[in-house]
Amino acid sequence: MSLTRTGFVRLLAAPLAALAGRLRAALTARRWAMVIDARKCLKDQGCVKCIEACHRAHNVPDFSESGRQVKWIWKEPFERAFPSQESAYTPEALQGKPVLVFCNHCDNPPCVRVCPTQATWKREDGLVMMDWHRCIGCRYCVAACPYGSRSFNWLDPRPHIRRLNPDFPTRTKGVVEKCTFCDERLAKGQMPACVESCPEKALVFGDLEAPGSAVRELIRSRYTIRRKPELGTKPEIFYIV
């Protein structure tokens, strides 16, 4: 007997439902980390897809004209991202070139150490989290971060949000914000917005403590550097330069 459309769909129903169930389950890890292949990222130096994806998904306001930018992820020239690597003989491929920077979700985060209300804390799976209900806006964490990853809301951000995403809250004036490794997306089984949006697949996100994971393999097989590791912060963003 020939297979009708309905029959075909019924055939797929069970496996599809199972797949959907799997997809909806949260992504978990013992230690989340990210590897950024700076060479892939440099293929299109003007590309800002990850920045746009992140800032759009999280209602990050646009204060770019002022000295009061709020940014979760952005690009810095190589020498600024890695000041200890600065030399007159930096290879041309890297000299002055833009490198993606954001919160390193350090294993030994000084920002967490100094927060007086635990409005920022380190989750068991490695994310350095933010609680915008508890933050008193003292900006001690901003002073403590050696990477300049944190932004304070000097004014009400809402008028400066280009396109409001209703699926994620905004913040209010007077609190500090930063990249949260898209914890809300991880809970829904999705990769961080920046990782998903990269056309070159330059951002690889995964479990550092899972043997054989993509991040583990990359770190094992390629030489990677981290930002200011000598400070003992144990940053979890690795760069292939």
Next chain:
Amino acid sequence: MRDRGLILTGLLVFLAGITFPIWYDLAGGKTSRAPDLKRSAQEKVCVAPLSYMRTSHMALLVDWRDQVVRRNVRSFRSFDGKTYTMSLTGTCLKCHDSKADFCDRCHNYAGVRTPYCWDCHVDPKLIQGRTP
């Protein structure tokens, strides 16, 4: 008592002034009506019994907040066995889709400002008017 007239007049003025809020609202016909809530069109039952939500929805919201933000627990099992995702905009406002017709009705009537929740959490109706 020479000043009886003055005193009585003063007392009357005082009484009138101090009861002003009461008779002003009465005259405006505002106190006789309880707030008229527009209940959800979709679901008949909330995540908790009506009596509980009436008295303690703030406690529930604070509990949801701490569970989601601080403990990364996002799934809520309601009293009638259903599972919900704990989210103000995503779950509560999915059914009570008009904050102005639901939340604000009681909050304005009681004069209790909704706490700073809405400074951050998005009321989807807000963006309907905004151009992308």
Next chain:
Amino acid sequence: MFMFEKAVVGGRRYWTWLLVLLGVIGLGLVSYLWQFRTGLGITGLSRDVTWGLYIAQFTFLVGVAASAVMVVLPYYLHDWKAFGKITILGEFLAMSAVSMCMLFVFVDMGQPTRVLNVLLYPTPNSMMFWDFVSLGGYLLLNAVIALVTLSAEKKTVAPPGWIKPVILLSIPWAVSIHTVTAFLYNGLPGRSFWLTAILAPRFLASAFAAGPALLILLCMIIRRLTKFDPGAEPIQKLALIVTYAMIINVFFVAMEFFTVFYSGIPEHIHHFAYLFVGLEGHASLVPWMWTSMLLALVSLPLLIVPKWRKDEKVLAATCAMVFLSLWIDKGIGLIVGGFVPSPLGAVTEYAPTLPEISITLAIWAVGFFLITVFYKITLSVRESLAG
């Protein structure tokens, strides 16, 4: 019990002064209401320089508050009778200064209505938590001490025995408030300007110079305006403390210069370069820093040479120089210098805005208001005792 009735009786000068202060406070309050509504964006702060005038004042005034120990310690531990009449003036100065500190922290907060979260969610690993606790405790300590000793003086009896251990507690507590404040800065791995073990000793040395210098000036003003004369001896002894503290402070600063420039580490040098010669064309703080240096260096011989230290007219000018020099150094220089350049090497300058200055002046006015009222009560009590 609090002898407030002494504060509401006063001459024309007293009330005019209080009224002027209230005016300044009122203006600042209006500015603060604007800041509360709009956000800290009305200040001159930026993404790179996140602490400025408010926290600078806080840092400096914790030092002034701690300096009360410089009159309490010699009197209670070493029986320097000369300080008998002025320990209470030091304690009231401490209370006014601590109140100002707390106000400066409050106005600097992005979400001030949530400030109690620091107590609701105590975080022992955070130095800010301990700063909160220690400042609050110090205020309470000094309030109790001042109240009990002044009440006893009013009744012409010796203060109760139990106050002695409380007073002795205030001595290490005073040192601790300023050490904790230094710890706010010198435990941050990313801020090389502050990451120095000598920061806490520097804080204490500059505090013990600035605080007593202010106390000397206050004593001179009191002598001019009221019948109370602290006498030449306490002032001279205070001047000696200022002298040694200032010498040590300048020495510590010199130590910083040596470490930074001899080691040659760019990350450390850049902050000093920005402050004293400018960096990448940005040099707005350079005149301030050199003024501070000059005032400090000029004040040293004026303090050290006995002829000049003993001349009270010269001493008054010297104390003002010391206070101003340290206010610039510890306030503006230390805080802003720590943020420039940023951890990424960017140079962003900072200048306070008018509302920011207005709020700052208002809090200073609150401090002066408090100290005026406190001193008025004290001196009225003494005057009525003298008959």
